[in-house]
Amino acid sequence: MSTLVEDGMPWITIASELTLTISVLLLLPLSFFRGTRHFACLAIVIAAWVLGVIVWLWSLVLTYSIWGWVGVTIGVFLAGVGVVPVALVATLVKGLWPLFWELSFMVAFIFAMRAYSVYLSAKIDSAASTGSAA
Numbered sequence: 001m002s003t004l005v006e007d008g009m010p011w012i013t014i015a016s017e018l019t020l021t022i023s024v025l026l027l028l029p030l031s032f033f034r035g036t037r038h039f040a041c042l043a044i045v046i047a048a049w050v051l052g053v054i055v056w057l058w059s060l061v062l063t064y065s066i067w068g069w070v071g072v073t074i075g076v077f078l079a080g081v082g083v084v085p086v087a088l089v090a091t092l093v094k095g096l097w098p099l100f101w102e103l104s105f106m107v108a109f110i111f112a113m114r115a116y117s118v119y120l121s122a123k124i125d126s127a128a129s130t131g132s133a134a
Contacts, residue, residue: 009061016054016106023047023113031120034127041120048113055106059087062099066090 027047031040060083063071067090075083084107091100 012054012058012061016051016058019047019050019054020109023051031116037120037124041117041124044113044117044120048110048117051106051110051113055103055110056081056083058106059084059103062087062103063090066094066096 023044027040027043030036031044059075060072063075063083063086067086071086071090072083075086078086084103088100088103088107091097091103
């Protein structure tokens with residue numbers, strides 16, 4: 001797993017930075033205009049899923065590097081997504097505050113993106129039902 005960590009972490013970091021940058025600088029402004037709102041809504045959902053996978057992989061790597069296979073096994077058996085909370089607890093116990101806050105921010109950002117896409121979808125649907133342009 002150490003080779004996977006060494007080879008994969010730069011790609012995970014680049015992918016998360018790129019997805020965050022595109023989401024904030026491109027998709028968020030596009031969601032303000034009626035003509036591009038459909039595209040922005042779909043792209044935000046996709047970006048949230050991409051970030052979700054990135055956070056899960058990053059949590060897997062963190063859990064393995066801090067608590068080893070025992071932590072990973074516990075996390076995987078917690079409905080698969082348990083690796084993220086286990087990584088949060090592991091970083092708390094180890095006192096790795098920057099990693100804890102970065103991981104917490106990413107999880108909160110993912111939930112915010114999903115909530116915003118639901119809001120946009122409802123706005124598009126209400127505009128379509130009233131007959132005005134979304």
